[in-house]
Amino acid sequence: QLSDLSNVDENEELLQLKADACFIAVGSGSPQELNLRDWHSVEVDLIASITRLCDKIQVKTVALLSAVDTEDEPIPFTQEELNTADAKPLGWMEMVSKYTRMMGLKELAVINESKHIPFVRIFRPSNIITKEIRYGWLDWTLFKLHKFFDPIIPTKYHSVKVGLLGEAMVNDAAQMLSSKREGDGVSSRVTKHTYGDFLNIMAKKTEEGGGGGDTQNEKKGEL
Numbered sequence: 001q002l003s004d005l006s007n008v009d010e011n012e013e014l015l016q017l018k019a020d021a022c023f024i025a026v027g028s029g030s031p032q033e034l035n036l037r038d039w040h041s042v043e044v045d046l047i048a049s050i051t052r053l054c055d056k057i058q059v060k061t062v063a064l065l066s067a068v069d070t071e072d073e074p075i076p077f078t079q080e081e082l083n084t085a086d087a088k089p090l091g092w093m094e095m096v097s098k099y100t101r102m103m104g105l106k107e108l109a110v111i112n113e114s115k116h117i118p119f120v121r122i123f124r125p126s127n128i129i130t131k132e133i134r135y136g137w138l139d140w141t142l143f144k145l146h147k148f149f150d151p152i153i154p155t156k157y158h159s160v161k162v163g164l165l166g167e168a169m170v171n172d173a174a175q176m177l178s179s180k181r182e183g184d185g186v187s188s189r190v191t192k193h194t195y196g197d198f199l200n201i202m203a204k205k206t207e208e209g210g211g212g213g214d215t216q217n218e219k220k221g222e223l
Contacts, residue, residue, distance in 0.1 A: 005042075005049065006041065006049050008050050008052075009056055011053075014053055018057065019059050021062070025064075027065070032090055035087040036084050039102065040102065048109035055113060055116050060177055062114055063123060064107065064123065065125075068157060069100055070107060071103070074105050077105075111190055121193065123198070125160050126157045126158065128160060155195055158195040171204075172193070175204065
């Protein structure tokens with residue numbers, strides 16, 4: 001049991017793990033119900049600690065689930081901003097106004113703490129389609145209307161099935177593990193993927209002789 005999630009990388013049992021790849025998909029399910037400090041502790045402090053753990057056990061690649069249009073150069077929150085232990089929950093409006101900044105800090109935490117990891121792969125989906133309705137009317141509306149909107153909006157904003165997103169992350173990691181070094185078919189240590197890249201990863205997997213079913217359905221709009 002972990003008493004402090006910002007120190008995951010100091011847990012002796014976890015440090016004994018052996019792995020080639022790390023997948024980080026942790027985040028607050030309802031950030032609008034948290035104050036800024038608690039949200040930051042999950043999205044940045046915890047993520048940084050997990051990345052340090054991945055770095056210490058010497059994985060070759062780390063994949064992070066982030067979000068579309070995340071800030072590439074986010075300004076860190078000040079201690080004054082974060083000193084909101086007794087503050088009320090952010091609510092939807094304030095959470096949305098800070099979302100891309102928080103996701104940018106999350107990405108930076110992974111990039112900065114993965115000092116010895118050859119490949120950092122950041123996945124930036126837009127709307128994620130799940131079988132369950134997690135956020136009430138908002139999810140219901142997006143799930144019903146995305147088939148009509150996707151053909152007319154930029155590709156990076158297309159909705160993606162959670163299964164396809166997961167497969168793309170796994171297949172991308174497998175491709176990185178087959179690379180001997182940075183630059184072996186990889187343009188840089190840090191790569192940021194959006195919807196079109198998810199399909200390209202799955203298409204490459206299909207060319208290699210495996211999977212790809214969800215990709216074909218995505219291209220046909222059969223969600």
